[in-house]
Amino acid sequence: MRAELLETLREITPEEQRIIDGKNEIERELYVSSEENTFDAKKLLEKGKLITVRPHTRFVHFPAHTHNYVEVIYMCAGSTRHIVNGNEVLLQQGELLFLNQHAVQEIYPAGKEDIAVNFIILPEFFDDALRMMEAEENMLRRFVIDCLRGNSQSAAYLHFKVADVLPVQNLVENLIWTIRNKQPNKRSINQVTMGLLFLQLVNHIDRVETDGGDESGRLIMTVLSYIEEHYRDGELSELAGELHYDLYWLSREIKRRTGATYTELVQEKRLSQAAYLLTNTAMSVMDIGLAVGYENMSYFHRIFQKKYGTTPRKYRVRETGE
Numbered sequence: 001m002r003a004e005l006l007e008t009l010r011e012i013t014p015e016e017q018r019i020i021d022g023k024n025e026i027e028r029e030l031y032v033s034s035e036e037n038t039f040d041a042k043k044l045l046e047k048g049k050l051i052t053v054r055p056h057t058r059f060v061h062f063p064a065h066t067h068n069y070v071e072v073i074y075m076c077a078g079s080t081r082h083i084v085n086g087n088e089v090l091l092q093q094g095e096l097l098f099l100n101q102h103a104v105q106e107i108y109p110a111g112k113e114d115i116a117v118n119f120i121i122l123p124e125f126f127d128d129a130l131r132m133m134e135a136e137e138n139m140l141r142r143f144v145i146d147c148l149r150g151n152s153q154s155a156a157y158l159h160f161k162v163a164d165v166l167p168v169q170n171l172v173e174n175l176i177w178t179i180r181n182k183q184p185n186k187r188s189i190n191q192v193t194m195g196l197l198f199l200q201l202v203n204h205i206d207r208v209e210t211d212g213g214d215e216s217g218r219l220i221m222t223v224l225s226y227i228e229e230h231y232r233d234g235e236l237s238e239l240a241g242e243l244h245y246d247l248y249w250l251s252r253e254i255k256r257r258t259g260a261t262y263t264e265l266v267q268e269k270r271l272s273q274a275a276y277l278l279t280n281t282a283m284s285v286m287d288i289g290l291a292v293g294y295e296n297m298s299y300f301h302r303i304f305q306k307k308y309g310t311t312p313r314k315y316r317v318r319e320t321g322e
Contacts (some may be wrong), residue, residue, distance in 0.1 A: 001076050001173055008180075009055050009076055009115050019059045026060055041069040041122060050125035051190055053179045056080065056116035062107035070121045070147050071105075073097040074172050078114030082107050085156040087211050091116070094163025096172070096201075098140075100147045103156035117176055123148045125191065132195030138269075139205055139224050140198060142258075155221060159209040160201055168204070171197040203276065219243075220257045223250075224265070231269040232293040236262045270294065271307050278316040285312045 012020070015027060033040045045052050056073065064083075073080075075091045082089040083106040084099065091097050099105060101123075110116065126144050133141055139158060146154030162168045175193050178186055201208075205228045210221055226239050240247040254262050270292040277288045286297060289312075294300035304312050 001169070005173065005177060006076055006115065009117065010112075013055060013057070015057055016059055019057070024060065026057070026062055031065075037063065037065040039065055039067045039069075041067075041120060044120045045069070045122070050122045050187070051179065052120050053117050053176055054120065056107075056110060056118050058110040058112060058114060061109050062105070064104050064106045066104055067099065067101055070101060070123055070126075071099040072119040072121060073099070074117050074119070074176070076115040076117060078111065078116075080107060080110050080114055080116055085211050087157075089157065089159050089209075091159070092161075092163065094169060096158075096160040096162065096168075098143060098158040098160070100143065100154060100156055101150065102154075119175070123150075126194070128191040129195040129198050132192075133198055133202065138202055138228070139208060139210065139221055140201055142220070142224070143210075144198075155210045157210060160204065161207045161209070162201070162204050165200065165204055165207075167200045168197065171200060219253065223254055223262070227262075227265055227269050231266050231273065232291070234266070266293075267303065271304055274300075274304060274312065275308065275315065275319075278312055279319045285316075288312065 015030065018027070031039045031043055033043060044054065073082075073091060073096070075093050075095050077093050079090060079092045082091060082097065084097075084103050086104075089097060126148065130141070130144060130148075139155070143155055143158055160168075171193055175190060175197070178189050178193065183189075205225070222243065223239065226234060236251060237247050240250045243250070251262060254260075254265070258265065260268070274288050274292045277283055277291065278285070281288075283291065289295075289297050289300040301311055304315070308315050310318065
């Protein structure tokens with residue numbers, strides 16, 4: 001993060017100064033509108049706004065609470081310790097923590113050099129970001145859709161360990177800067193930037209940790225994670241054996257929960273990965289087809305064209321100009 005932006009976030013806020021001066025608990029009136037421990041978007045967001053960002057308040061313990069908004073925490077420097085639905089989450093510099101509206105979160109006091117920012121986001125802000133993502137089923141897309149639906153049985157959090165992924169770091173910094181500095185077209189810029197951030201995070205689903213929600217939600221998260229790692233040659237029968245589930249029951253459950261069969265989910269992942277390799281590497285079309293799990297090149301070309309409306313080679317030219 002640029003030094004000048006980090007310095008502004010490091011400054012002691014009036015709320016933090018009152019804590020330093022002896023107020024050893026959060027000022028509830030800044031966060032909640034009733035006796036319930038639900039942090040209220042109306043307290044933190046200007047009227048008509050869908051997203052804002054504020055420095056995380058240091059030096060104080062945040063007791064267990066929920067939110068009526070989606071919260072995304074980015075660790076600019078240092079670390080913070082969270083308990084989310086009973087799971088300990090240590091958020092390190094450069095990492096992101098997505099929390100849905102139903103997550104029960106407790107935060108231990110942060111030190112002066114533990115600098116984090118909290119994005120306060122109403123679920124409808126994600127509409128454009130979702131449209132930028134492909135229909136491929138993955139943990140992030142499932143999480144966001146569940147947030148939009150208010151699904152209390154979904155994963156409570158996604159912890160992305162992406163400190164070394166430069167595009168992610170740049171996009172988050174851009175979001176922070178744009179929100180804090182009032183400029184024309186801010187909403188459109190923020191929504192597009194969030195969409196680009198999602199596209200980058202989807203490429204690093206293997207870097208995410210989650211609680212997975214209820215038993216059924218955890219199962220689907222396990223299936224999606226398995227596909228991320230084994231889309232080239234993973235078999236549903238192998239996964240069913242690892243999980244000690246009946247193959248036919250697991251197949252039906254996947255279809256019921258995602259609206260797609262296991263084979264369709266694998267194909268979506270393979271084609272998405274093929275599109276990524278076409279635009280980001282110099283690999284030949286044949287090598288890409290083989291790399292994502294297709295030995296029959298005619299079949300690969302046919303299903304790729306069905307999904308993207310053009311052949312792999314023409315897709316590369318269209319997207320890269322090469």
